Amino acid sequence: MAQGDGLFGIDGTALRLRSQRLNLLASNIANAATPGYRARDIDFDRALSLASRGYDADQAANEAVAYRVPTTPSLDGNTVELSTEQTLFAENAVQYRATLSFLEGRISTIRRAWKGE
């Protein structure tokens, strides 16, 4: 769904991207002890700009996935740094909430229009 389409517009796309990013960050946290695992993340700005240029949300998310560059590489090749991942996970959760409240705003606007208030 491209930007401005349908009822939810860009907020609907943003919510789907946020949820995909939540999955990726959860994967990183899950693999904190797996040797050789390389952490990945979605560049959200890039994903959203791709989505607004007509990409499907899943496609845009896949395009914007990149490997994380660790600040201190560990010996077993694992690039998950729990403090980084946890911070980004929390940040992403808050942004997901924010997007939810934008959607809530859109819905209540349309509700008011229906009722003719």
Added chain:
Amino acid sequence: MTRPMSVFDIAGRAMSAQLVRLNTTASNLANAGSVSGTREGAFRALRPVFRTVEDSPGVATVAVDRVVQAGIEPTRRHDPSHPLADANGDVWDAGVDSAAELIDMVETARQYQNNVQVLQTAKTLTLDTLRLGQ
């Protein structure tokens, strides 16, 4: 897996993997003081080997591939008075590094908690999304 992996699959399976790790740590610590009359019979520390289970690019959980013996050899100790001592009066202490096991235990507990936190956050967000527009 036929359906796409959800955040509940990811964190849930990671929790069970961490639990296996905690179990091996517990058995290593329980056997840390065990003594054997032969080198072969002595206890050697066990370690789980974690493996990434990938669903789609970037979406991956973790599973225990296998449990292997850590490379710590049992130490020979001369103790003729020990009831298990062999003809030379030697016994073998279990090949367990207690300090390393304790550190591993704390790390496992931390990572388990992290996954619980992920699960809780994801649950709250999902419920909030369900209530959208009500």
